[in-house]
Amino acid sequence: SNYKEIMCDYYGNYFLQKFFPYCTHKHRLDILYSIKNGYIEIANNICGNHSLQCLISLQTSKEEKEITKSYTQNNLKELCYGSNSSHVISKIIKTFKESERQYINTFVVNNLLDLCIDSNGICIIKEFIYNIESNFYIKVIISSFEKETKKLTLNQFGNFIIQEVIKFFGYNYCKKIINNLIKSIVEFSISKFSSN
Numbered sequence: 407s408n409y410k411e412i413m414c415d416y417y418g419n420y421f422l423q424k425f426f427p428y429c430t431h432k433h434r435l436d437i438l439y440s441i442k443n444g445y446i447e448i449a450n451n452i453c454g455n456h457s458l459q460c461l462i463s464l465q466t467s468k469e470e471k472e473i474t475k476s477y478t479q480n481n482l483k484e485l486c487y488g489s490n491s492s493h494v495i496s497k498i499i500k501t502f503k504e505s506e507r508q509y510i511n512t513f514v515v516n517n518l519l520d521l522c523i524d525s526n527g528i529c530i531i532k533e534f535i536y537n538i539e540s541n542f543y544i545k546v547i548i549s550s551f552e553k554e555t556k557k558l559t560l561n562q563f564g565n566f567i568i569q570e571v572i573k574f575f576g577y578n579y580c581k582k583i584i585n586n587l588i589k590s591i592v593e594f595s596i597s598k599f600s601s602n
Contacts, residue, residue: 409441410441419456426460431467449488452490455491484520493529500535514531518547523557532567
């Protein structure tokens with residue numbers, strides 16, 4: 407009954423990060439059920455998000471992942487744009503298979519450009535890119551970035567995502583994006599963020 411309090415405690419969250427790996431599947435389910443009403447508050451907490459990330463990283467069963475889905479899917483906007491909770495969503499993307507987080511994939515695709523130019527949203531996009539499994543999502547991202555190369559490149563956060571996409575997917579995937587950069591290379595070179 408005290409998990410929420412301990413997870414959000416400056417010292418307690420460190421204790422739980424060491425404790426959770428020793429818990430069985432049944433223990434983890436009990437913990438998840440016990441924090442149902444406080445899940446979003448824990449995710450948004452500067453300390454709580456760390457212990458929650460640890461708990462997520464240990465999830466192996468379909469049941470655990472379905473519980474996590476039920477707690478997060480109706481609060482994705484708040485969670486993805488939150489300074490602490492965005493790390494929780496990033497951990498779900500990193501831990502779950504692409505097919506196990508379709509609800510997050512859909513949200514990311516539908517809010518791709520907005521997430522790219524947000525200081526917290528870029529964490530979500532970065533993790534999404536690093537954990538893409540299907541060509542479908544690669545095409546969606548590349549196509550969107552081809553259309554919005556200039557807007558993203560001139561943005562203080564978007565330019566970082568353009569850099570990551572080019573580094574991660576390489577020239578063959580990013581030809582059009584690179585050509586778009588070359589077309590305005592002088593403008594981009596002397597602009598504060600795009601010069602990166």
